[in-house]
Amino acid sequence: MYSSDADDLEITIHDVDLESYLKELSSFGAGMPATDMIGANGPAPAAQEAQAEGIQRTLADVLEYARDAEEPVEVVLDVGDLPFPELPRWSTIDGESRKRVVADRKAAIERGQENLKRFLDELGARTTKPTGLLNHLHAWIPPEAVPEVADHPDVRAIYPAWQSLSPLYDLEELREATFLSEYWDQDKKGERASRTCEPAEGYDDIKIAVIEPSIAAMFFPNGIDRSHPGWADCEFGVCESRIRSVFNCSLTATDAESCRPWAGEPQEFSNHGTWVSSIAAGDLTQGQDPNTTDPYERRTRTGVAPEASILYLTANSTGFLSAAIASAFLLGADVINLSLGVAECSHDLKTDCGGLNQVIRTVTEGGALIVAAAGNEQTPTGRCRPGSDCSVCYPAIRPSVVAVGNVETARGLDYDLADIAETSSRGTVTVGIGGRYSALFPEGVAIPVVSIAAPGNLCSYFSEEGTYDEIGRSGTSFAAPVIAAGAGLVREEFGPAVRDARMLKSHILAMGDGTDAETPSRGVAVGMSSTWGAGRVKFHSFESMESPKGIAHRSFHLRENERAILTAADTKGERFDPRVTQWKMGMYIDASDLSGIPYVLISYHDTCNGRRIIAADLEAGLERHAVLESPAVNQACLEIRVYGYSVPEGGVEVFVTDYYHSGDPAQH
Incomplete structure (x- = not known):
């Protein structure tokens, strides 16, 4: 069930005054925030x-x-x-x-x-x-x-626009850890864009744009090794490269194009861009490399979306980064990966370097999801400090971007036991609240910044001259393309349902495992962690999930003092089947900036078994997450209630993905 039509998916929206809503939550036993939420209110600062x-x-x-x-x-x-x-x-x-x-x-x-x-x-x-x-x-x-x-x-x-860009990494458990092999088993590898019309460049696969700093290490150009056999897509003995475009965005002459095709191959270059691109979309499963014959070795050296196309662009400043993102979008990128950060722009939430904020907002509204490395700055000398309790780098701190943390995976270590990398950026930032109750929060509220975490301690990347880097490096640079490519596979599977990048973001959030979330009772995890975001990512194709199962992608417009009521996925308010083992939800509340975000309250109810409240998420934040397992999910009639507490004039768009299944919860 993929419709976003509120009538089709049993979303009801009606006015409810705040005092009545809070009394209702209190009567169910929900813990109330320490702040007086019904105090004096006044006009919120205008967005203008x-x-x-x-x-x-x-x-x-x-x-x-x-x-x-x-x-x-x-x-x-x-x-x-x-x-x-x-x-x-x-x-x-x-x-x-x-x-x-x-x-x-x-x-x-x-x-x-x-x-x-x-x-x-x-x-x-x-x-x-x-x-x-x-x-x-x-x-x-x-x-x-x-x-x-x-x-x-x-x-x-x-x-x-003069600020320089830095790659985010420190000087093969990937497929197993994230369960991406299930996509491959269902023949979802990024080959089909799931669109109804011819894409921009005449090829119909998922397009992942990898945007890199022009210089990555030792002052060598950060090119991509186009000669590596793992970029070939072979069919009936004919091979073509899946690197569709390679652009260098830098100043060459007055009134020249900002981004131009990369001319020739440098004699020496940094491997960072090749590493990142191969994690996203390298492929040896078709036997492209005659020197790699073992099927297991081919699989472990293959990227997340092995049949997707790569659009590769480099930039040497924030001004050219804006140009690179714009160019990638106009070329038809589905997902844009930024394994980079701008330390000089990471000390203030109001920073806008190179006009990036407006560019990011525009391409997101146009359907391209931007995924960025959160940074490796959780150190005493960390360069990124957008807040006293935050080390996430710009542009990952922008609200519509998926900010990715680094899970320190290791050979032989259970993924569920892998910790967040010691240097992986994390924390909360203090933001303003929009709407009528903004005066109650004169100092603002703290919200988490990291969206989700993925394996970033990897090896077997493609390297120069058709070789492989087996040493292994760690960093959010390498976690980001796992999420970016996984998002491409989600778009391939669901097509129009996740054409809106904000809906696609909610789907990615739903795939977190809830690590470090609030656990008010057994089988319940709600909220976002300041370290992990929605938790360790566990990608699964819906097709491979065990039945009974259901999924829904829904969006709705919410104004202040309105409450939206949603029933779980496609249950129509009926009880979950006794075999259902887990329900998960990701929500993105859209905001153009962080100066006055909407404050939305969420509660989860079982309307059958004693009409009880299962949990409440009353903290502020644009990204939300919930996981219900046994006993909370057992034959529950699940209802999600979303209340617009303090919302800027005109309301806000809310994007929700939720699904349930009957498989092993530990694998999801």
Whole structure:
């Protein structure tokens, strides 16, 4: 059952005043938060005010940097909105139509920027061509001219874009640990994009964009070894490369394209990009490498989505990272993997480097899920500190991004016993609350940042000249592509149901095992961990799950003082079959930024067995997770109640994936 139609999936939404709702929870015995939730309330800060404050802050950062700069200052200029009516259905538009849309948008953006570019030319500034996604202009401005540019009437905002990018890793249990082999057994390897129209470049497999720093280690270019046999897709004796595009995003000349095809192969290069890409989509199962003949060895050296395509891009600054993400999206990427961090932008939640925040938001709304390494900064000298209790790096701290932690897997160690890596970034950040009760939280509230954790202590990556790296390295760099490629397989399995990236994110959250969550009673785990997020990922294809089983992907709009009631998956409010062993849920509450997030309360009820409350999740947060097992799930009539406690004006979109099955809960 994949519909998101509320009528089809028994979602009811109605007004309930707060006092009545809290009395109801209290009558069921739910523990109440320490904060007085019905105190005096007042108008929340307007979203426009928060946005204006952020713009002024980035402007101040740029002006301060320019005062001491000796070289041209790299910035991204926001030149205003340009309607993008095709964005919501971008993933369903055929390739030729996409190309026409991008060409038309580029032409319109360039026409609108003509006066500003002439002005910049007179100042001696350099610029690149627009990508076609947003009305942004990437520029290098003489330091003394920055104030004059900031005052130009066409410039709505000016973003710092000079910050460098760092790969996130420290100097074969993968398939077994995450149970991804079940996807392979069901012939789901990223080969089919599950779309109704021709994709952008004329190939119909899942497309994973891997975006890497231009320089990764020892100052060598961070290219991808395209000669490795494991990129070949062979059928009837004919092989073609699944590396569909290789782009380098950097400045070469004024008014040049931001991202251009990588010319030639460097004599020496860092292996980081090759390692990450091979974890996502390397493949030896077709016998591509004649030197690897053992079936087990072929399998352990094969990536998560072995028939997916790779779009490989490198960038050398936050400005070019924005261009790379935009280019990957316009090329048709289903999932975008960022095994990188920007330490210089990881000290303030209001940071917007290179205009990345708007780019991330736009591609997410267009259907591409962004997965980012959380970082390896949980050390006394960690470079990423967006909050006093947080070490997660930018851009993983952005709300719509899936931030991935590193499970320290080891050969022979049960995955369920593997701990989080000692250096894996984690923690909570303090954010503002939107809506009428924001005044009750003048200091904000703490919310977890890590979304989920995956194996990141791996070996058998592809390496240079067709070889393999057997040493093994650890880092969230290598955990992120596990999630990114797994998300691609979920999209292949469910197609239109997870076409919205926010729904796909809720599905990924549902696949966490609930490690370190609150356990109010036996068989119950609710909430997100500040260390693990939704827990260790355990990917399973729904097709391989044991019946009786059911799954649903649902979204709804929730306003303040509204309560949505959902029944579990496709049960229609009836009892779970006695054979059902586990129910899991992932929820993503959409927010464009962290200045005033919606505060949503969730409770889980059994409406048959004494009409009892099973658990309540009354903490703030945009990502939510729950797991019910025996005895909580036993023949329960499960009802999920979602209440809009303090929600910004206009309401919020909520995305929910839940499923149940009758297999071994420990394997899910």
